[in-house]
Amino acid sequence: MFFECKNIEFDYNENKILKNISLEFKKGEFVGLVGDNGSGKSTLMKILSGIYEPKNGKIIYENEELNIKNRTKIGYVFQNPENQIVGVTVDEDIAFGLENTGVPREEMIKKIKWALDVVGLNEKEKADPNTLSGGQKQRLAIASIVAMDPSIIFMDEPTTMLDPKGRLEVYKVIKKLVNMGKTIIIASHHAPDLNEVDRIIGLKNGKVIYDGNRDKFYMNTKMAIEIPFDIKLKKFLNKSYDELVEEICQ
Numbered sequence: 569m570f571f572e573c574k575n576i577e578f579d580y581n582e583n584k585i586l587k588n589i590s591l592e593f594k595k596g597e598f599v600g601l602v603g604d605n606g607s608g609k610s611t612l613m614k615i616l617s618g619i620y621e622p623k624n625g626k627i628i629y630e631n632e633e634l635n636i637k638n639r640t641k642i643g644y645v646f647q648n649p650e651n652q653i654v655g656v657t658v659d660e661d662i663a664f665g666l667e668n669t670g671v672p673r674e675e676m677i678k679k680i681k682w683a684l685d686v687v688g689l690n691e692k693e694k695a696d697p698n699t700l701s702g703g704q705k706q707r708l709a710i711a712s713i714v715a716m717d718p719s720i721i722f723m724d725e726p727t728t729m730l731d732p733k734g735r736l737e738v739y740k741v742i743k744k745l746v747n748m749g750k751t752i753i754i755a756s757h758h759a760p761d762l763n764e765v766d767r768i769i770g771l772k773n774g775k776v777i778y779d780g781n782r783d784k785f786y787m788n789t790k791m792a793i794e795i796p797f798d799i800k801l802k803k804f805l806n807k808s809y810d811e812l813v814e815e816i817c818q
């Protein structure tokens with residue numbers, strides 16, 4: 569298996585936050601993580617990316633337990649890009665993580681250019697990050713992770729702080745990363761973010777209550793969450809979007 573966790577448990581001050589979570593991920597999968605506020609999405613993603621230690625359980629990347637070396641193959645994008653941006657200029661911000669892992673200067677310059685290209689921020693290379701729009705800041709935060717060339721990227725509500733234009737910009741980048749073969753696991757309350765995921769994982773009170781097909785999840789869920797437009801049509805009118813358009817246009 570490419571990436572998996574087995575029997576993960578986690579407490580905050582005696583409160584059980586995650587209860588016996590086991591999951592498997594394939595290389596290149598695009599996965600949505602859904603659940604009510606406080607269900608444990610952020611905590612689970614932080615554990616799976618090695619930011620927090622689980623109380624019990626194992627995380628295994630390419631048949632090896634997560635360690636200081638293979639951890640670098642896993643990236644984490646925070647909800648608020650401000651929490652992730654540290655550089656005085658855009659290129660310095662991306663250089664920060666690379667410097668920490670000892671990447672030689674020549675290679676670093678190439679990696680920065682490549683990461684900026686992936687997120688479409690090439691012309692902002694020397695800009696002050698404070699002058700960027702919300703969507704651009706989030707794309708910079710993603711570029712800093714992408715430059716490290718992780719195979720898996722966890723994204724914690726990456727579009728929540730953004731306006732519709734910023735959301736669209738970030739969403740384009742996410743799709744690009746999926747097309748590049750990255751495994752993307754995105755937690756979101758915003759249904760359109762999950763329109764194209766291969767699979768949904770539903771969390772409730774720290775337990776996995778659903779793991780499978782997106783449409784089936786939304787058709788049957790009892791969670792108080794936003795239902796995507798295409799599923800609303802299917803659920804309440806028993807018609808797909810295309811069928812409805814054809815009917816209206818007749």
Ligand SMILES: Nc1ncnc2c1ncn2[C@@H]1O[C@H](COP(=O)(O)OP(=O)(O)OP(=O)(O)O)[C@@H](O)[C@H]1O
Nearest residue numbers: 580581585603604605606607608609610611612755
């Ligand atoms: N640093 C902390 N100390 C104590 N409890 C915490 C801490 N961080 C989170 N919690 C608690 O852990 C539980 C899970 O929180 P978590 O942030 O993982 O949920 P979430 O599903 O990501 O929520 P949201 O959708 O609101 O972001 C919540 O009950 C929360 O109050």
